[in-house]
Amino acid sequence: MYTFLALAPILVVLILLVVLRLPAKTSMGVAYLVTALLALFVWQASGAQVAAASVNGLIVALSLLFIVFAAILLLNTLKEGGAIVAIRKGFMDISPDRRVQVIIVAWLFGSLIEGSSGFGTPSAIGAPLLLALGFPAMASVMAMLIIQSTPVSFGAVGTPMLVGVWSGINDKPDITQAIAPLSTENYLLQIVGNVGLIHALVGFLIPLLLCGFLTRFFGKNRSFVEGLKIWPFAIFAGLCFTVPYYLVARYLGPEFPSLVGGFIGLMIVLPLAKRGFLMPKDTFDFAPRAKWDKDWLGSLPEEKFDDAIAPRFSLVHAFSPYLIVIALLIITRVIAPLKAFLTGDLTTIQFTNLFGTTISSKLQLAYSPGIILIIVALISIWLFKMNGQAVKRSWSSSATTMLAAAPALLLSVPMVQVFINSGSAAEVVNSLPAMPILLAESASGAFQNAWPLVSPWIGALGAFIAGSNTVSNMMFAYFQWSTASQIGLDANLAAQVVALQAVGGAAGNMIAVHNVVAACAVVGLMDKEGYVIRKTLVAMTYYVIQAGLIGMGIIFGQMMWWILAVIWPIAFFGIMAMTSKKAVA
Template sequence: MLYTLLALAPILVVFVLMVVMRRSAKLSMGVAYVVTALLAIFVWNTQSAVVGAATVNGLITAITLLFIVFGAVLLLNTLKVSGALVAIRQGFMDVSPDRRVQVIIVAWLFGSLIEGSSGFGTPSAVGAPLLLALGFPAMAAVMSVLVIQSTPVSFGAVGTPMLVGVRSGIDNKADVAALISPMQPMEYLQQIVENVALIHALTGVAIPLILCGLLTRFFGANRSFTEGLKAWKFALFAGLAFTVPYYVIAVVLGPEFPSMLGALVGLVLTVTAAKKGWFLPKETFDFPPREQWESAWLGTLNMEQAQSTSHFSVIRAFSPYVIVVALLIVTRTFPAVKAFLTSPAATLKLTNIFGTSISSSAQFFYSPGFILILVSLVCIGIFGMTLQQYGRGVKDSVVTMISAAPALLLAVPMVQVFINSAAADGSLNSMPLILAQSAAAVAGQAWPNFSPWVGALGAFIAGSNTVSNMMFSYFQFSTAQQIALNIDQSAIVVALQAVGGAAGNMICVHNVVAAGAVVGMMNREGEIVRKTLLPMAFYGIQAGLIGQALITGHMVWGVAAVVWLAAFLFIMSMNKGRAVVPMPA
């Protein structure tokens, strides 16, 4: 119990400082790093060389994230300077002026398409600036792109969280191989994949509706969650338009394409429906006039330049984003291209840092940041820009990246030390594993309800569903065996791990910092997490209830899931805030 409480200390430090006290991420993560390093060295007896190596690995990872942030902001600034953002904004307005419809199309569907092709926080880097360009408050843009980083995440980056995360977690384990026999590991992985897709589909179908409610609750003139629910027909249609093909593709094709192709199908169906006026709410929702926006809604990026006229067509203006998606798909799905960009010659690598087993690498040519920078250069030709104009965009982007750097350069090393904190003599497991083992000891037969939260904890700590699955998949399988579940039921428990790990991306510090940075919202991470914590809690509880229903076969758990959804929507609709009053922005 003592070690459990001590292992919880770094997470509590982050939560109290950043969420409760609303301190900046750089302060919160700086204090958390010191606490984690001291616990690792003096309580866990982790070798100081391991702490140092984990720190270096974290710094390198943070630099790769900053590279993505720079690329995303540079593309946004390029579009702004060229005047293309005006045409993009008008194009979405022509589909529908309703902000609820826009957030579903851009965040839920276009964001899921980006997640399916690239993952690793790219939807935030691409989607948040696009929403900002459409006239969304910066805080609303960040909240929206983080909320959708749930359902598509398990099959993001062409299935990496499953093919790398879950597979490496349970592969080459003698007890797993013996228990699943005569199935092969890949057959068992496919069984897990189908369960993941089913649980995500049943849970995620409500996310567009919840997203609409959060948008109107926090950023509407009336501060009413119910105002978002009035778009229920279109929201549920958009939910089904993505999750139904998503599940079918997972069953038929496996883990590589559910998010990518499911979102593509959903995007075509939903945009068509919006243009034809199907399922649209009777009243159009818009934000209050800009002069009435609260200062807390705003970032430092100035988009007012994008409100002039533009002579570009919508297709021409939006073409950079099409090129981004196309290049992401090509570099992730064509083996020869991927092999070239990830070859040793294109990889910066440090092996056995400080004599430890920890290694680190960076593949900048394979990074989404490189693609975003490349497309920003292509924009010079597409929009006939001058080098002076492009240089202005580069300068503004560098300023934004530098502002985001301190938080990430402290957050990621803290995470790496936390993960690599096992005792040198093997007497103590790492801090996250001790937390998971303690949770399993308390939960007992109710473990499936707790399983998603372990996955979410892993993602919150590591900043990655893939890493969370690598850390905890085997632990989840073993725990399922300890509570006497059969192999099919154990596959559901491991699936709940992957689902929870995906939901944890909504509050993951890495994603929050990066998403805030690309719209100029530094040092406001606690405010963001306070908003995304609500849908993350819904997702974790709902997934656990659905998992229990699938494992036990008892209808009562399915009914409980329906009741929980209704209760969540009801509680949120009753929780009204103060109306917006005019104040200086």
Template sequence: MSLLYTLLALTPLLVVFLLMVVMGRSAKLSMGAAYLVTVLLALFVWGSQTAVIAAATVNGIVTALTLLFIVFGAVLLLNTLKVGGALKAIRQGFMDVSPDRRIQVIIVAWLFGSLIEGSSGFGTPSAVGAPLLLALGFPAMAAVMSVLIIQSTPVSFGAVGTPMLVGVRSGIDNKADVAAAIVPMQPMEYLQQIVENVALIHALTGFVIPLLLCGLLTRFFGERRSFAEGLGAWKFALFAGLAFTVPYYLIAVILGPEFPSMLGAMVGLVLSVTAARKGWFAPRKTFDFPDRSQWPSHWLGTVAMDNTEAPQRFSVLRAFSPYVLVVLLLIVTRTFPAVKAWLTGPSATIRIEGIFGTGISTSAQLLFSPGAILIVVSLACIAIFRMSGQQYVVGVKDSLRTMGSAAPALLLAVPMVQVFINSAAADGSIASMPLVLAQGAATAVGHAWPSVSPWVGSLGAFIAGSNTVSNMMFSYFQFSTAQQIGLNIDQSAVVVALQAVGGAAGNMICVHNVVAAGAVVGMLGREGEIVRKTLIPMVYYVIQAGLIGQALITGAMGWWIAAAIFLALTIGGLSLSRGRQMTPAMA
């Protein structure tokens, strides 16, 4: 019977995968079908309360609206920069750093994106980074793929450590068996042990993400369709990977979970931009995309960057200042307690308690949302670029149209997730669908659990759209499973860390992030194409993390050798992968 429930719990995810990834249907259609299947299973198989399903749906709709608020702010800032004439200066500034697209994507996506993730999180790097890459002349599909791939290493310490401080901590806090097992440690000491394991596993797994990013960029968007062409930038890619992950790990050990991604990215940005300007580690040949006239239609979105811009009238510093302002405001609002308290206090929070008489509540903090910061900065652009009110209104109208296009997919995706999470039987006889899936996996693999643990975390992020929520759902389950298979307390900390690492990797294919990133560059309805590309680094990440986790738990050299071999096979296998070389007929 438990196997049957496990298979049934898998059904909504299979519906999404088959419709969106395999068949290439839109997220709107895929998530609509998945929502219907999830509701029917919850009501007629799990025996969930109708009121709970309705409340979860309302909570999902409110959450989706807050995500759309961020999408609107990101698109508005982009449109403001476009109408104000700043994008050409920004593009020229990055071209001056390096004309090589591989180096540009590392600096913008990997490092600037990680900085945004560290300060804000919750999909903001995609909403900010994708339009910036589009402005630099990247194909829309390449921009979306790039910003999603980096939604991995920095995510566990995103939003000033929220996935750890809220996600993992709330998952294992106030549990009598956890408190008894970790004695004489206090809960925060044990959390710090988990944090250090998370940082180490991420650093050892993620330092090659810039290299994979370069390879996938040239494989899918180069004229020769060659992954190996991306490896031509291996020196700079590995330098940038280590320039972020080394300080990232050290900061996690010294300062804890709040600042590894933010400060690590700052250090990495300074080192990498300096190296690029001086030509250190630069590839011999410069890589660029084919001429725009040769781009296939599936590379393009509906947001136009050319022909509608005003002439360049500003210095690079002035043109880029809105993004600097975004980062500063994100840091101030997330790290200054008084400011954060004012923006998140009762008077600034819209909250609905006990929806339909259930235990489900929902809330929105619009002033604290990254969307509010993006809108404020877009208004500041009126003064920065001496724009007219009419120009700004044009940007607002265009942004509202984009947000409206993204709304159906998100308004179906997020409620489906909330029903999935809140699907436990009314009498408590059957756990919610995510827990049924996790329990089924634990039963099937037994002592091989550490290798599977990251997959559970990624599954949680895929369905919930959040590493934080994934950690809240599964951290205690991961701890309990580690205890059941006989691991000691230090080893169990590694297993919980693997949950957090897998949850971060799941952000690469999370439907929420894919829809949001696609929306800001005009690629709605193409989510399946995007996921098929980002699934490659996501699979690498969770397998490699599992191998490294096994090495840390067992201390056996064989697992370290297996991790090294898997990395070599991944890069070697992708290097052998070639698509059809671009010809005029493909344009």
């Protein structure tokens, strides 16, 4: 009964948001009430605890809205300054094929941004860029969410591993004893290498899957096969990222796999794409905008482009704000003294022990990607010699879009925080663990020796709830290790199970509710979040099943699992191809 009740908030979200496709602000409002009532009257959490979790959620939501505003502001500044015209022409000169463009912008550029910043920044930057290139708003969001999988475990310069997994395995006596004489630091590096391998084996096909989804849901023919026709280039682009990504993870650690993979991938793929390397004979483009489904469109105004008019700027000049953003993100995350200042007491607003509970929160606006985006937007005024009226329009329209997104985020994030902090107080008789922990414990009891198949799902559940691979790893890394130990796996194989947790947590970012809400907000796609999750849920399912099969092969060494790991992608892509139909929702 308790397992079902703990599942109830997730079921409410799935039914209202994904099945019934109600707006996020409605779905998450109902889910918040259900979660709060369960926490108060079933889990017997105190009113102060629920209130503190809710306030913490509001603070997190405000920080997300800050990023949303800043991302839209940068896009609007580039539009008003005339840079978007040059960027669009530059990408069209590389290739007019939308499949090529989505691989370059979402897979490679998005992975580079994820490696430097994480925390939803790839969607905040990449989705508006795809929109400006002429992609439907919903396609832009879907693409950027799907790539928030492989690079995420090493996003924000390795934070999901260095903070998430580390907090789960550090200072645990049973782990220290099991891995002796190996140090916990070296054990983490072993887990990092495992994560890099599993992600690489799954992730090299993500660009191909991305193209299939693009043509399946947004092409004139609604054909998955149309996306598969670019398979030589897509797999090549997948390997250009995953090979250096894995090598860095295995030999250098968690800080730079996604950064290096994205950078090397771009350096190889961009010039070769411009030369037509491995390009298909046909060129894929969307139908005329007048024929698009109304659900694909956001509230941002349509951009009109006359390709006969030469851009005012070169591609490098026009794209330079994004290069500055990446440079500043890397500098503020890698230079230790600067990072310490930006995250220190002088630049942090602390909310400690809210309402007398152990729940605390903080605002680090100086370290937020939002402040960098705003700084670069201000620099862009000078770069593109904008007048006062253009600047005023960019700020005004950005504020309007941000305010429209606020209700959904201000309801979804508090719901998540109440769910995570729903554990009973210690003095309560028969106290219950927090809802996500109870769900994970129930799953471990049910699956036993098949646990590596389930482990990525637990990671994905954590990310779906929390909107963060880091938080998912913090919640479940030690639980995963303990479960692995209980089913008889040694420390080396338990490290593989923890790696599966991190991989699943990365994949769960595709459907994390407040990630989806924020990504929709930056392209003006409010109230269509459920439509997006219906698509990204399919991609996430593919990812975690494949990771689980590979995990079973690595841990138990049975050929059957490796054969299934080869068959599953073929079967999945085949099913998607055979079910391509007209008028797909």
